[in-house]
Amino acid sequence: MRPTLWRTCAIVGVLGYALLVVALSALDGLLTRPPVAYGQSLAAVFDRPTTSSPIALSADNSLLWVVNPDDDSVTVIRTDTNVAIKRIAVGDEPQSIALDPNNTFAYVANAASNNVTVIKITNASPASFVAAPDLTVGVGGTITTGAEPWNIVSSPDGLRIFVANSGQDTLSVINALNRSVIGSVNLRDSVCNGSTPAQRARHFQPRGLAVSANSGQFYVTRFLSFVRPDGVQGSDTG
Secondary structure (H helix, E strand, O other): OOOOOOEEEEEEEEOEEEEEEEEEOHHHHHHOOOHHHHHHOOOHHHHOOEEEEOOEEEEOOOOEEEEEEOOOOEEEEEEEOOEEEEEEEEOEEEEEEEEEEOOEEEEEOOOOOOOOEEEEEEOEEEOEEEEOOOOOOOOOEEOOOOEEEEEEEEEEOOEEEEEEEEOOOOEEEOOOOOOEEEEEEEEOOOOHHOOHHHHOOOOOOEEEEOOOOOOOOOOEEEEOOOOOOOOOOOOOOO
16 A cells, blocks of 8 residues: 655744655554554553654663764663663664664664664663664564665654655655564655656655654654755755
């Protein structure tokens, strides 16, 4: 089934330039569904909206996770002592990390290897922390998503993991209950990128992601935006 977009797009000004913020609704069932639909339940939820970031705090505020793009790893830090307790190898150039509310899995978006590393947290206690890539998932604990997955976020109810594939203008949606890709959204070929053929030819380059506290709304920022309906996209020659 082809995912559909809730037709709400808004342009907001941030630090002197325009960002297109896209609010996505049901996505034909890809956004969220009650856990009972899968015959499972989740023990915890985040009590706040979630956003994508290269640094993530566990739901109980005891562990801080940080991506290290230069050496393809993530570092886990105890917040009570500010001491790094674990370094875990992931894919090429990790850019963002997301945690599930149960503090049992971490998901890392690897921009240069076009995949997400799934890390299983066996023991979340800072004093006896144990975690490693989940080798039961994909190849070496990875899920293939799209080109240049730059940002990743968990829905507060823990049911979905959303990935922004910046180089492909798409979003990948992962079922957090079985850690498999269940669908994708083509942002370039969407009403949020314009209505004319010329507008649809522009790159969307999704980057920042956020999910509302009730897991009902999902937001995406476009890296290179347009302040006019027929604005011309510049060339990045840097």
